[in-house]
Amino acid sequence: MAELQSPIGSAYVTGDHGNAAGGVGVTIRERIGLSIIQITAWSDTIPEVLTAIGSATGLVLQNKPGLGRVAGEKSVFGFAPGRYFVVAATPELELRLRSVISADLATIIDLTHGRTVIRVSGPDAEWVLSKLFAIDFSEHAFPIAYGRATLHHDIHANIQHIDDETFDLYVFRTFARSFWKTLGHAAEEVGYKVE
Missing domain, CATH: 3.30.1360.120 (Probable tRNA modification gtpase trme; domain 1)
Incomplete structure (x- = not known):
């Protein structure tokens, strides 16, 4: 990047x-030096998407509005129903997320720029x-x-x-x-x- x-x-x-x-x-x-990725899950895929975000980042989220996690330079937080920011100081964050979240589960948008x-x-x-x-x-x-x-x-x-x-x-x-x-x-x- x-x-x-x-x-x-x-x-x-x-x-x-x-x-x-x-x-x-x-x-x-x-x-x-951050990657900023927005993920928008469909209403029926939120639990699966949260599990996938956790597997890609190590930051496990519960399905509650606004809930987030912070660990050093990594963070994730919800800001609307089914919408999350995932942030890390790594250029491969988007690829990691795309490898565990398919298009039928959610949209993934790189907002870094x-x-x-x-x-x-x-x-x-x-x-x-x-x-x-x-x-x-x-x-x-x-x-x-x-x-x-x-x-x-x-x-x-x-x-x-x-x-x-x-x-x-x-x-x-x-x-x-x-x-x-x-x-x-x-x-x-x-x-x-x-x-």
């Missing part, structure tokens, strides 16, 4: 920004993201490893809760630079670091 050039471009400025004098509330970085993944982490991650999205980011409402599909104005995003203080945001590459700037503005109040 050819390495993609970041759509964030010159807006990606490393270092501390905003009100960082009292400490950094969030760290923001682009995750690169169409999405940018932004990781937001830190003690103020929930606070900053709550400014942008009308969802509850607390662990009670949005458990670790779960996923959500939502909007920030007209920018669609898939979000996965990675750990206590970390979220991965999947946005269309065409909106990545604009969303990156918006995210920076939202984080200025608490101070943020770009890695």
